[in-house]
Amino acid sequence: MIGNRPVWRWIAPLAVLIALTSTAFAQAVKPGPLDPLPQDTGAAGVKQMLRKLNTTGRLLQIDAHPDDEDGGMLTLEARGNGIATMLLTLNRGEGGQNKVGSNLFDVLGVLRTLELTAADRYYGVEQRFTRVADFGFSKSADETFQKWGGHDVALADIVRVIREFHPDVIAARFSGTSRDGHGHHQASALLAQEAYHAAADPKRFPEQIEEGLRPWQTKKLYVGNVCGFGASTCPDENYTVKLNTGQVDPALGMSYIQFAMEGLRHQLSQGAGGWSVEPGDRFTFYKLVDSVVPPQLDKNGHEKDFFDGIDTTVLGLAPQLGAEETKVPWLTDDLKKIADNIGQAAQRSGIDRVGAAEPIYAALDGLRSARKRLMDSDLSPPAKGWLLQMIDLKELQAETAFNLALDVSLSVTVGPTASAGKLVTEKDALTVVSPGQEVNVSVTFHNGSKYPLFMQGVSLEGFGNWFEHHLLRDAVVQPGQALTRNFSIRVPRESRSTRPYWHRDDPERQSVNTIDQKEYATFPFPPAALRVHAGYELLGGARADLSRFGSSLERNGRPYVGTETYAPALVRFLDETGKEQKHLLAVAPVFSVMLEPGEQAIRVENRSATIVKVAVSCNLSGAPSGDLSLAVPSGWRVEPASQAVKLDHRGATKAYEFKVFPASLKEGDAEIRAVLAAGGANYSEGYSLVTREDLGSFYYYQPAIQRVSIVDVKVPEKLKVAYILGAGDDIPTTLTQIGIDTTVLPAEKIASGDLSKYGTIVLGIRAYDTQKDIAANNKKLLDYVSAGGTLVVQYNAGVADFNSGHFTPYPAELSRTRVSVEETPVEILAPDDGIFHYPNEISQRDFDGWVQERGLNFMDQWDDHFKPLLASHDPGEPAQKGGLLRAQYGKGTYLYTGYAFFRQLPAGVPGAIRLFVNLLSAGRESSR
Secondary structure, eight states, X not given: OBTTBOHHHHHTTHHHHHHTSOSXXXXXXXXXXXXXXXXXXHHHHHHHHHHHHTOOOEEEEEESSTTOSOXXXXXXXXXXXXOEEEEEESSOOTTSOOSSSSOOHHHHHHHHHHHHHHHHHHHTOEEXXXXXXXXXXXXXXXXXXXXXXXXXHHXXXXXXXHHHHOOSEEEESSOSSGGGOXXXXXXXXXXXXXXXXXXXXXXXXHHHHHHXXXXXXXXXXXXXXXXXXXXXXXXXXXXXXXXXXXXXXXXXXEEHHHHHHHHXXXXXXXXXXXXXXXXXXXXXXXXXXXESSOOOOOXXXXXXXXXXTOOOSSGGGTGGGGGGGGGOTTHHHHHHHHXXXXXXXXXXXXXXTGGGHHHHHHHHHHHHHHHHHHHTSOOOHHHHHHHHHHHHHHHHHHHHHHHHHHTEEEEEEEEETTTTTOOEETTTOOSEEOTTOEEEEEEEXXXXXXXXXXXXXXXXXXXXEEEEEOTTTTOEEOTTOEEEEEEEEEOOTTOOOOOOSEEOSOTTTOOBOEESOGGGTTSSSOOOXXXXXXXXXXXXXXXXXXXXXXXXXXXXXEEOOEEEEEEEOEEEEEOTTSOEEEEEOEEOOSEEEEEESSEEXXXXXXXXXXXXXXXXXXXXXXXXXXXXXXXXXXXXXXXXXXEEEOOOSTTOEEEEEEEEEOOSOOSEEEEXXXXXXXXXXXXXXXXXXXXXXXXXXXXXXXXXXXXXXXXOOOOOTTOEEEEEOSSOOSHHHHHHHTTOEEEEOOGGGTTTSOGGGOSEEEEOTTHHHHOHHHHHTHHHHHHHHHTTOEEEEEOOSOHHHHHHHTXXXXXXXXXXXXXXXXXXXXXXXXXXXXXXXXXXXXXXXXXXXXXXXXXXXXXXEEOTTEEEOEEEOOTTSOOBOTTEEEEEETTEEEEEEOBOHHHHTTTTOHHHHHHHHHXXXXXXXXXX
């Protein structure tokens, strides 16, 4: 519970809550990330919500990563059929590759959570996750389960979601077979099938039962990917349900798959920005694999829908109680009245949105009455809990529909106390506040109805408190008018930071998250920092109009005709271009402390001081002064021992430099920690905003730690390296740290720049995929090699484009072959080649301790001019020799490598660093 409301009412229906904040956006071409979609407002919104009110069906889809979801199917069920639909994604895609930036690992997981929840707005679904992490590509479910600590880690979370959500149907996105490809995909379907049974077994995960959850038997289980993704036809025996997601829904203005694609395109880090779907039929297929209800199959073994054989009507709730239905003999009649009113509302909504408010209110009133009677009934706890959950959801849907029908909305903005609700610049905006900070809260209640509305008051929840504000109490808001009130509150000292509730101590090596706040487990994020609730009722003739439908509740001795509305607090501001932006309010510590960079490589032979930079930023004017110090390994020395920090105004930032003198260096790992002692508290972590113009926002936290990799590596003198970034990686930082003269060369400088001054040029990951200037000037790069330079080309993902471009000096064919098991043995095929001897001797030990994967996108064919240098393979597969190829071209050396150095060097893997330095030195072996 949060305050006196269930957690899910604040978190799960966030899209609904946001949809109540404003209707002015409807004229905009592209709604902002915190604006409701046009389809969720006005008459269209009423129709959408009435579809939901009219059914009790509940569907859970289970997949592995963000962008795996069957968005067309989800949109069809959630928006087209009104089914309460949830998407359970096992991990947050944090082990993937970022196609729009350099963020990797857990900060990428935060970004992809924002991207997926942005897509979910279009699908119309709720979102859940498990605690397992994406550790990179896996070829088998067995490897996946091994990395995730067995079946039960993810399985427990799936079972928890099933026991909380009570789905009628589970539809796994994948089949659980090798057809799925990725081991995570296979695992997600296998776990879905296992969870279908485990959730109903009270002996499985009994700790959940002790918490108050009850076993739940889902009625039907389906698996997907039975005919291949995008298939337009499928053999009868392969599928049970065939759904056409290409049909147009007038309420959406396009087909379900097209509307879903509008959401999917927010997943830019997956490369989805340019995806589209042409008009026309588009089918998705699922196969029924288990059911506790009698199948209703046609002669070909097919069903029309997932819910064939399941009563999803409101009236059908009573029979689902079984023998206990006799304990509530009144329920069937009450549900019939509610269903009749929903039907009336649906009929009226097509003609008169405001007219639909009357039967909607009657349904809401009936639901409130049923809730009250159910609370006093003799139903068993499991039956009562399930039915109250169903009624509670219907009540929320009815409240939302009623607000939409009346055009009632609530908006809440937070700003500096002097702003009084006015727009400020991004610099002054309070996107994040700290304990002790005073802020202005501006609450606006808009009455777009034809009735005068009487305000009952405003409640605020957040900052660890629930408190009432009476500024809107007893106020009357006339038709077509809005009422705004401003007041100041101080963020309590004990306020909890708005932060991910999960973390990994070592994101590069751990595959399971630690859950820090169990009350939010499986949700995308914790709830908004500040949330506002407003209650209102209709006055005079309006009350008489609606009360004729009957009211079971009274307020102050009179019939209560009204409802409530919710909204999270937003921060509105003008960005540097003058465009209005919105963020959810967040709470963070007064100080952010970050070591830059978070990873550092030091050579064993290092005899000089290492510079450690600590960035400290302040989020509170009048913050206390403090002392900043470093904790270093025993025997190491720091100068100065500490530094005074005085940042007394919000937004102040300063970098502090320390000299660290390592002692007795030998290869291994070490840590440097920064601590700021200020105002009686210690600050030892930093936070940064993760956002994008098309997304919401959230803060990523990381400990103020610099992980130091001490590496026994020799570096050739006077070697100058040019690194041309592709999709972005941190290899240049590592090279600079170990003493290599490294220049990050913009791709557009290739054409005009003098390349001869560099001994080696390195192309970053996916350089040909992402940098058109590289492909356009490839001949100049090859001419550079021919004249005596060394070119190191790392992997590219666009196999067809790379091969058709003929970028290599001699014929070679790129493939999607990869070695995903990072522990797999590596064979040195050409032990006499200088790459394994200069400037570092390379042996089998240099392939120990690699992270995430060996490599990807190896060559599978090559001209005899190329010499394969290494071979490796995943278990049960043939040796792959195309991961490191060397060719002499003119006077220079050309190297292609698919080995995952972009993951190994930032992680400080010693052997990978030594081998990469040798690649940079190729062609200079004779200079020893």
